[in-house]
Amino acid sequence: MAWRGRAGARRAANGSVMEGAARAGLTARGVIYLLVGVLALRIAFGDGGRQADRGGALAELAGRPFGALLLWALGAGLAGMALWRLSEAVFGAVGKDGRSARKRLMALARSVFYAFVAWSVPAFAVGRDTGGGSSDRQSRDVTARALEAPAGQWLVGAAGLVIVGVGCWIGVQAARRTYHKKLKLGELSPRARRLLDVSGVGGGVARGLVFAAAGVFAVRAAIAYEPDRAKGMDDTLRSLAGTPLGPWLLVCVAAGLVLFGVFSFALARWRRV
Template sequence: MDASVSVRNNGGAQVERAARGSVMKGAARAGFAARGVIYLLVGVLALQIAFGDGGEQADRQGALGEIAQRPFGAVVLWALGVGLAGMALWRLSEAAFGSAGSEGRTWKKRLPALARSVFYAFVAYSVLALAAGSGDGGGSSDQQSKDVTARALELPAGQWLVGLAGAGVAVAGLWIGFRAVTRSYHDKLRLGTMSRRTRRLVDVTGVGGGAARGLVFAAAGGFAIRAAVDYRPDQAKGFDDTLRSFAHTPAGPGLLAGVAAGLVLFGVFSFFMARWRKV
């Protein structure tokens, strides 16, 4: 009995060491780099919309479509898909074994890691399907939002469900922005290995990029709440429509340009995370 328990314990320890090993760390860094590429392109597309050229969708599908049209686009898509799959596996390992930091093994860290793992697994699948020629990159975020909202509103207490989901997204957006402005990401970075100039660049991209990303999520959540209150699924907006809505505020296209520049900064920040994130 003791021997079998010892074997199981040793096997579990080997699995945990593998989950924290160099291969998994490489997968995490590849995932951050892939995320950076997508946000960088989404930000560029949003800038084009702000300056009057709104032909492409400023969301993940739009970014992937831009890549697919370029020379060696399929190769880049395969690389992005593999990188995002690596991110999904790393997040899954965090959910199973805990993450870096004093609270890494608590459930309040593990459950979000599991949710992120599922999300990145879906995104990776959609990117790889597009690379293989059998998918569309996950479809338009705007149409997805409207379809999901319409189906949810048909459920019992559907308005409440959509409203609560929208409130959750809005609160998450505000939380993302707050954590960016307060630079809480410092705890996740190996700041001691950076030069002073690099730390300044990290803060410029982390604060500006995180605040812009949080604003987009908060606005999208607000639109979902409005769709629930008015019982109109067409009022729900995905990433692209949410970004375009900033151009129709009193601040005009200037606000959209600022948010778009912030998303470009977040893409660059993701590259910094790929290099200096504690994993």
């Protein structure tokens, strides 16, 4: 019986560690989206001096008092996100289908992505501009290498269509408020629930639109066989100002990204882990 008690204590401790890692990761993600949204708002109103992407967000933090400390804290939070997603891939996530192969594969993909992002933050802090560099340059470079591969146009075009599909899926899921399934709804006051729904729907739709637009640019780059037509987050956001709606579309999307940052903070507080 003693070994059962010790095993239960270890499971509880591991659960507490993973919960802390998840909430730290969601908070770190919120910081990045909040900063990207603010930078995009600046671009919409004529201040385009800093890029509205992860690199711009890191540079914004680095320029603040105790900037290096903030960057290391952000990297630690993102590492927590990677560990949490890895635990979901290995042990399953919350929800009735949390142990399905599809959910596990999605969790593994997210873990790899956040591990790369987490590694890029301290690299940026110590002066190695790897993951914190321009998303536009990275997108063009990756597209150029992919186009040179056998059947490169088809690969880039297919990847672009997948990104478009992911963007549409993100937007639709947000509009349907499917995130309610993962929340501690009983702990939410009416005001907190309204805030969460406004930020969840508005932020998710804006995020999905950015993904879908980036996918469209990738498809165009494949069709034209021109890697320069591929766009990262910064160029994608700036392109919204060139639509018939002018900068106001960019304002709406940028505000939505700010809302998604707020939504991530809310998830860090009320998500079931």
